[in-house]
Structure formats: structure tokens, C-alpha cells
Amino acid sequence: GQNIDQPTEMTATEGAIVQINCTYQTSGFNGLFWYQQHAGEAPTFLSYNVLDGLEEKGRFSSFLSRSKGYSYLLLKELQMKDSASYLCAVKDSNYQLIWGAGTKLIIKP
Amino acid sequence: DAMVIQNPRYQVTQFGKPVTLSCSQTLNHNVMYWYQQKSSQAPKLLFHYYDKDFNNEADTPDNFQSRRPNTSFCFLDIRSPGLGDAAMYLCATSRESASSYEQYFGPGTRLTVT
Numbered sequence: 001g002q003n004i005d006q007p008t009e010m011t012a013t014e015g016a017i018v019q020i021n022c023t024y025q026t027s028g029f030n031g032l033f034w035y036q037q038h039a040g041e042a043p044t045f046l047s048y049n050v051l052d053g054l055e056e057k058g059r060f061s062s063f064l065s066r067s068k069g070y071s072y073l074l075l076k077e078l079q080m081k082d083s084a085s086y087l088c089a090v091k092d093s094n095y096q097l098i099w100g101a102g103t104k105l106i107i108k109p
Numbered sequence: 110d111a112m113v114i115q116n117p118r119y120q121v122t123q124f125g126k127p128v129t130l131s132c133s134q135t136l137n138h139n140v141m142y143w144y145q146q147k148s149s150q151a152p153k154l155l156f157h158y159y160d161k162d163f164n165n166e167a168d169t170p171d172n173f174q175s176r177r178p179n180t181s182f183c184f185l186d187i188r189s190p191g192l193g194d195a196a197m198y199l200c201a202t203s204r205e206s207a208s209s210y211e212q213y214f215g216p217g218t219r220l221t222v223t
Contacts, residue, residue, distance in 0.1 A: 004151070033211060042199055042214035043152070050209065087151070095206040099151035 002026045004100035006088050011106045012078055020073045020086050020103045028093025034062050034073045035087045037102065043087055046073070075105075083107045112136070113215035115200050121221045122190050130185040130218045132200030138213070140206050141183045143175060144199040146217075152199060158183065159206060187220075195222045 003025045012018040024032070031050040035043035049055055049064035049071060061074040073086055085102035092098055113134045122128040134141065140159050144152040156175045157164050163175070172194070174186040187194055197219050201212040 008149075030207075031209060040197075040219075042217050043212075044214070045211040048209060048211060085149075096154070097212065101149065101151045104149070 002092060002098045004088055004090060004098055006086075006100045006103045008101070009104045009106065011108060012075075014078055014080060014107055014109050016078050017074065017076050018078060018105065020075070020088075020105065022071045022073070022088030022100060024069050024071070024088070024090045024098070024100075026090050026092045026098055029066060030091035030093065030095055032062075032064055032071050033089045033091075033097070034060075034071075035089065037085045037087060039084070046086075078107050080107050080109070113200060113202055113213050115198075115215035115218050117218060118216060119219050119221075121223060122187075123223055124191065125189045128187050128190055128220070130187075130198050130200075130220070132183045132185075132215055133181050134200075134202045134213075134215075135181070136202055136204075136213060137180065138202035138204050139180075140203040141177060142199075142201040142203070142212065143183070143185050144201065145194075146197045146199055155185070157206075190220070190222045192222050195220055 005023045034046040037043040047062040054063045059076045064071045085104045087102040088100040089097045142157040143155045146152045155169045158177045177183045197217045199217045200215040203212045204210045
């Protein structure tokens with residue numbers, strides 16, 4: 001079966017750095033996405049990786065290792081507004097998005 | 110602004126009473142998706158359309174139906190809602206289904222079944 005694993009919940013301090021990991025086992029691979037979802041709201045797109053390596057976008061960076069079936073989202077200079085769930089999703093060989101359950105990130109002052 | 114719109118934002122229905130949720134988009138995207146999401150769970154894909162081609166996920170209950178009368182609009186019909194159908198229903202669009210195209214989500218409709 002297809003599976004995406006992420007930690008259920010993480011806590012970090014305002015101003016710090018946090019890394020959210022994602023491991024996946026899917027039928028084929030056509031890219032990995034990270035989405036942010038605030039409570040009661042819709043997911044919004046953060047990043048896309050299809051090749052190995054690090055993609056940096058402002059305070060957020062995303063890393064991919066296809067051989068390890070592994071990605072992480074790195075959030076720097078954390079702000080209170082970063083408190084949200086972060087969902088990892090992989091496009092499989094049929095271009096269907098397989099979603100993880102998300103990591104709830106709690107930011108403390 | 111180009112966007113994905115869902116109406117209503119909150120819907121309360123009675124057990125067994127049919128309900129229709131609507132989604133419209135001004136992005137002119139080819140692909141439209143309906144997801145069901147329950148608290149602290151991954152979004153679950155119910156259907157998607159590539160243009161007018163309808164794709165039903167294998168484990169989507171028969172109680173759920175969908176219509177896409179034109180590029181801009183898509184509807185989700187729940188014929189006989191049960192208590193287990195209470196969830197957030199998310200509509201999303203994508204220019205294409207190929208790799209690099211992300212999905213754009215509407216604000217969702219939160220369905221309560223009484």
C-alpha cells in the first residue's frame with residue numbers, strides 16, 4: 001500500500017528553527033508537495049520538490065532524497081502565525097496525490 | 110482575484126436529508142477535485158474531473174455523487190447523509206494533473222449532520 005508518515009505534533013519556540021520530517025512509500029514518484037493548513041481553513045501550497053536537494057523559499061526550505069523516500073520542511077525564524085498543520089503529499093505514478101495526516105506545529109512564545 | 114469559491118461555508122443537514130455543496134473557480138483550471146477531511150486526518154480524495162472526464166475513487170461510497178456542468182462549476186451531492194459524513198469538504202483545482210502543478214483549495218464547507 002501507499003503510505004506517508006509524519007510526526008503527529010511538534011512544539012517549537014518563537015524565533016527558533018524547526019524541521020518537520022516526512023517519509024513515504026508510494027507506487028512511483030512524480031514529486032512531493034508541502035502544504036500549510038491553519039485550523040479550520042483550507043491547505044495552501046508551500047513547496048514542491050521533484051529532484052534531490054534543497055529548495056529554499058524565504059523562511060521555508062524543503063529537502064528531498066528520493067533514494068531514501070524522505071523529505072523535510074525547515075522553518076526558520078518561527079513566528080506565532082506559523083502555528084498550523086503541515087501536510088506532506090506525494091504524486092504517485094498515476095499523478096494522484098497521496099496525503100499524509102499532517103504535523104501539527106505549536107509555537108510557544 | 111482568481112480563486113476557488115465554495116458555498117456554503119457551513120452547512121447543517123439532517124440525517125438522511127440530501128445536501129448539495131458547490132464549488133466554482135475563476136482559474137480556468139482543467140482539473141477539479143473533491144476531498145473529505147476529518148479532524149487531524151489527511152484529506153481523502155472522493156472524485157476528480159479532468160475537463161468533463163469523471164474519475165471516482167474506488168472507496169468513495171455510492172452515497173456521494175458529483176457533477177461538473179462546465180469548466181467553472183462542480184457540485185458534490187450527498188444523497189443520504191449519515192453521522193459519519195460530518196466533515197470538512199474541500200474543493201481544489203489544478204491546471205493539469207502532471208507533476209509540478211499544485212492544487213489550489215477553496216475555503217471548504219464544514220458539514221454538520223444532526
